Amino acid sequence: MNRLAHETSPYLLQHAHNPVDWYPWGEEALARAQAEDRPILLSIGYSACHWCHVMERESFTNEEIAALMNAEFVCIKVDREERPDLDAIYMMAVQLLTRRGGWPMTVFLTPQGVPFYGGTYFPPEDRQGLPGFPKVLRNVAEAYRNRREQVLQGTDRLMAALEGQLAAPPGPRYALDVGIPDAAIQGLQRRFDAANGGFGPMPKFPQPMTLDFLLRAWRRSGDPAPRKMLEVTLTKMAHGGIYDHLGGGFHRYAVDGRWLVPHFEKMLYDNALLSLLYLHAYQAFGQPEYRRVAEETLDYVQRDMTSPEGAFYASEDADSEGEEGKFYIWRAEEIEAALGPADARLLGRYYGVFEGPNFEGQNILYMPRDPDVTTALAMATPEQMAEAVARGRAALQALRNQRVRPARDDKALAAWNGLMLRSFAQAAGALGRADYRETAL
Template sequence: MNRLKNEESVYLRSHAAQAVDWWPWCDEALDHAKASDKPILISSGYSSCHWCHVMSHENFEDALTAEMMNDFFINIKIDREERPDLDRYFMEVTQALGQQGGWPLHCFLTPDLEPFFSGTYFPPQPMHGRPSWKQILLGIHNAYKHNKADLSKNIDHIRLYFETSKSNITKERRYALQADFQEALVKLNEWTDWEYGGFGNGQKFPGVLPAGLLIEGFFVAGAESFLNAAILLGTQLCRSAIYDQVDGGFFRYTVDRKWTIPHFEKMLYDQALNIHFLSDLSTLTQSKEFKAIALDAFSFITRTMKGENGLYFASIDADTNAIEGLSYIWTLKELEEILSADEKLVFEQTYILHSFEGDYLTLSAKEAADTKNLSSGLRQKLSAYRAMRPQAAIDRKQILSWNAILLRAFSRLYRCTGNEEVLTQLEALGYRILKHFKSQGEKPDKSIYTRIISSNPDKHPAFLEDYAALMEAMVEWYQIQAKPEILDEIKAISDFVEQNFKKQNGQYAFSANLDPRMKEIPQLEDSSLPNPQVSLRNALWTLHHITGDRKWLESIDPILDYDLSKAYASPYAMATYLMWVEKNKSGGIQLHYNPADQAKLFPLPAYLWNSLLIEDKGIRASELMVCKNLSCEMITFTISELNQCFSNYHIGRDTF
């Protein structure tokens, strides 16, 4: 019997009509596996995942395949966005077995939850050296029934992997040296694609977290090549086909080096992280293009991805009617029919067409974006025509950590622009998060926040990812609007995390409720999101500087016990960690201001692009105190001349 029809997850319900006897992750399913002595098949994915849809259609909708799955296994379907703790664990298993991770993710376990095999996409027929899904099912069934010794080897290997991986955290402190940090930056910068922008020479993900590390490196070391790499990436985010040049918003990645063929899903966290990056880059460089696209993406999100409750949806699917990109791609015939002669001339001056699967085309922009071409009649006409097509489905799941990352992005955008609409949406989102994600369930002691807006709040307790992202976002929000209730809530969340997530070794668990049979490896690498261990420490560090209370520093030190040589060797994967190590060492720039002047600070001048803004009643109105490297200077200013006030301050090695 398929048990998914009553699940709230769009992804789980999309499998509810299949002949596979799917279970959601629950104790009943695990007990049934033990009682029937069948291995467990875990299938993890998410609703906007193109290859998840492909494998579902090719395999799970096939009657013979479904029969094999039902006869041989207890089949459990997981929405990775609902249960990132489980997905993280099974992804680690995949890597332990030397397999490349990704989604859909499939993992096979004994009834005692011992994993022994894992993989991602498998076709219905063998191809390109990859076995078919039916071959995998039959092979694992036979091994479980007749050759458990081989499975035991895999089980032992995975156990050893999890035990040895814990050694990444050591009690032997190795302090960061300036030369080490700069060497890591040089290593990262060498991976820059100087011809097309971004990192590497294959498919292009935005890579804004490592690019943010390069910006930090420029600020510390003054090497212009670091900033130039970030600017080149920012330009591609604005002009290439990864940005929806018609309606706005960022696609997930491009499948090619030249940024011309997108993978068309739109994830909320990508919108947030890219807006954050472009906002910071615009403040630093005073680029109108980066600011224009950040505001355009902001407009897209608030127009398209916001629910009636004021919170934001998880994603927009890559596929429409089972065809990837159908809502977005063009044909020459369409463009010929809908554009007048004059509009065709403007189109040719504005856009570049790229071939995509035969007659279909994608768009990138020829020139720097500005307010004029983003609001042009041509763009509006293209958008209106596209709106008549079938539209990609929206996963209306509302996730705490993703909304929190967006709240932080709105804060950075306001620092960059001083735009009143951004401030309005920022404040509204902040208070809606506090209202709707605050747990209303029967077990508030287990989680004061719920991860997902649901009719059953107790089903989705928030994870460290959620709390850390929320704390980091709220300390950013507090720097924009220093209201006491915001600060009080940050402190309450911090106390809860300390009591419920902190382990004996000083590290923090990702989940407060993970089954103890499923081991957790301490991780400081970033995923698609900033690492929650780092986000938490960054929030605590900021809270200390805002309040002056050293209590918030006491939880920070254990993260520095990581072997920094491993971090310096992997700057792309550990960008936010390295940024935090540098900030923890240097202290960054702190701007103290009188409460009466808070709203007058924005947009910030370039020198203060990443400064910590601290309300200080000891500062007189129309004065600032700027601190860096344990040195402070009082500056008398008029608000209208704030940028000129810092014109003699240099970004890079020079300080006041």
């Protein structure tokens, strides 16, 4: 057990039994680094992060790698949700150094906390163009020990760049132009994926604020272009595997262009913003599917992400029992055994099981086509399909509830709770749901 055993963050506690001599961020770690003139290895992540768990499993629980870390560095572990200030500063540094970012974030610092090298996930050995973590550790330690002046040459420029990025921006040079929203719409049109919704290539993030802008732009002007981009994206996300079709709520992002295969973690802030977006879209367009998605997302938060005291938890993990997505995926034979042949046939068509396995030989439930088309292909009436899907969802949800759930980060973050309270309050008024009102109060 290391020093993280005394912390309260679920993410830090996950690392409390690593053989790495982890410190939390604080004076003790920084003082030791300065007293021993030893570089700092700073690792930043969060509880629901899949690749954070992978790096822990591959490297931080490995006795040899841990011994190397302990011998050469003062090792500090930070929960980005506890210290967003540190995360923002060092993420900016990693992006300036490498032109990329993400979590887990791995940053090497001078004893004074100045970054001089960094990256994100490193595998335990060379793999797919990434250097192995032990090689990185040895090279950084050797360079800092024997070629320190050369290593630190660029730190002044890096710190100047960081200070420039972090400084308060100057006042606007030009008055706001009413043409800016139109220019933004045109820019989004150039990047819009007309077939699948969303903007740009994979991976695809939901971008609720961009979509909210499109809704506001349509309301302001009546221009059909923003409405089309919004509706295609909302529908494709609601039909994709990024949405949990059994339990409600959205996963963090999709690794493909079709919203099919998600990174399975669920974040409170995503579900706060997306539930409100679907609610507003329902109010604007009267599309029942948008109301259903908004309610199912809020019901998920109410059921699975709310503490007995009424606070909202921060996130749910991507992994359970050490496997990514295990809680959410299905084998076709599991579905048939649970539902029987008739309902399994209809639900299998509805949720893409008949399209073949789509994730490591199993199935992420998604809607490969519009429900009326699926119903016609299944040669069923709309009533038959709706009843079979309702029965099937209830049966699979009950079965899934017997599985080991992903770990939950039970921190209550004030800003994220504020976003979620707003969603419940507005939904209570718009939909007349007394239970949402109670949750908001």
